[in-house]
Amino acid sequence: MEKGNKKIIRGWVFYDWANSVYNLVISSAIFPIFFESMTRKAYIVRRAEELGISEDKVVARTEDITSFFFGFEMSSAVLYSYVLSASFLVVSILSPILSGIADYSGMKKFFMQLFCYIGAASCVGLAFFDPGNMELSMTPFFLASIGFWGSLVFYNSFLPEIAERKDHDRISARGFSMGYIGSMVLLIICLVWIQVFHGDPRYAFALVGIWWVGFSQITYRVLPKNVYNKKVDKGIIKKGLLELKMVFKEFKKIKELKRYIASFFFFNTGVQTVMLMATLYASREIFQIPPALKVTMTQAEIDAHDAEAGTGLIVAILLIQILGAIGAFLISRLSEKIGNLKALTIVVFFWIPLCIFAYFIPVGGHLQFYFLASGVGVVMGGVQSLSRSTYAKLLPDTQDHASYFSFYDVTEK
Structure with missing residues (x-):
């Protein structure tokens, strides 16, 4: 396959547009706030x-x-983080093997589609979220x-495989910028549905799944099915594991790649923690009512404050x-x-x-939080796009890109 094909690159970039809605609506914006609200209401009913x-x-x-999960009572925030951590563990185990x-x-595109469809269908499943049955409700989230x-x-x-090394930064940044813009478009649509039409937030989760699977078809139409024309034969699992073992031996010989992946582990841990837990942290610590004031308020007043706080969080997320998107573009230019x-340093x-x-x-401290969100936005866009393209640039000439990127993915988790 010829590298630099504009049609293929545009299709590849569009997958960021398709799947980033999960990262924003489910991971960062609407679902964490919805989860907090629903578990709070369920707790109030139970305590009453x-x-x-x-x-x-x-x-x-x-x-x-608190919520009950398989008979155990635990903090709802802890349950949320446990389910996420368990999903990361599963991906960390499956990714290298697959x-x-x-x-x-040569089944890379097949596995990409498989996980895409699992994720999209599960987002639709979140439309049936019921805090009274957390086991079933958290399964699609997982x-x-x-x-x-x-x-x-x-x-x-x-x-x-689709771009020359010199173009990796620019194309990776294009992907992340498309992701930020696309997810912002869907978030606005969801907010109009929830705030203007007073619709059930659960339908927003179903819309994420439809958007994800729908726009990903643009990518699948142009991405090559089997770049190196490899054939599937018997003993595919055993031979796949041997392939992974061979790649790992090669990986250990490349000092620059090993140093990069080690440093990536440390700085990305901070990035991922902020991305995944920021909304819950802000809603519980920054946008909460001071304890001395809260004891003097009725539940109706508390609910009104929580609704206002949710709006403030959404504003920060849109920012x-x-x-x-701007940060990804600017920092890719800086790297050139x-x-x-x-x-990256x-x-x-x-x-x-x-x-x-x-x-x-x-x-x-709402103003301080908005200032923080501005800085995080610029830096996060740049660090995500540049981390991916830097790793791609450091790879040797190989046909085993999925195996190499599985090490990147495991480190990311």
Whole structure:
């Protein structure tokens, strides 16, 4: 396949437009707020029944909200993070195995589609979320995360196959910019549905699945099915594992790649933590009502405050999306002038004080939070796009891109 084909590159970039709606609507914006609201309401109903009082007399402190999961009572926020962590563990185990099989058999596009469809179908499944049955409700959340992150392994590994090394930064940045813009478009549509038409937020989750699977067809129409014309034969699992073992031996010999993946593990841990837990953290710590004031308020007043806080969080998230698209573009240009590693060093340097600043934002510090969101948006867009393209540039000439990117993916988790 000829590298640099504009039609294929445009199709590849469009998958970011298709799947990034999961990352925004489900991971960052609407679902975490919805989850917090639904588990709070379920807790209030349960406590009112236990105490034999009316629901409006129950004051649900953030730290008290719990859910039952397979018979165990636990903090709702802890349950949320446990389910996400479990999904990452599954992807970390499956990715290397399936990547070895994909490289040996040429089934990379097949696995990308498989995870995409699992993720999209699971987003539709979230439309049936019921806080009274957390086991069934969290299952599609768990599977949607597996589908999203699992598909990215195979999607990212197409980059070195469709573009020359000199173009990796620019094309990776285009992908992330498209993702930020596309997800912002759908988020606005969902907000109109929820805020203007007072629709059920659950339908927004179904719309994510439809958007994801629908726009991904643009990508699938142009991506080659089998770049190196490999054939599937008997013993595919065993031979795929042998392929992975061979790639891992090669990987250990490349010092620059090993150093990069080690540093990526540390700085990306911070990035992923902020991305996945920022909304819950902000809603519970920054946008919460001061405890001294909360005890004097009725549940109706608390609910009104929570609704206003949710709007504030959405504004911050939209700000991050806009600046993230700009940041991905600007930092890719910076990398062209000073090199990838120097550009990444600068970006990570700015990430550190932002995280420290977040620690000192007080309860009710909304302006400080918006300032933080602005900085996070610019830096996050750049660090994500440049991390991917830098890794792609460091890879040797090989046909085993999926296996190499599985190491990147495991490190990312």
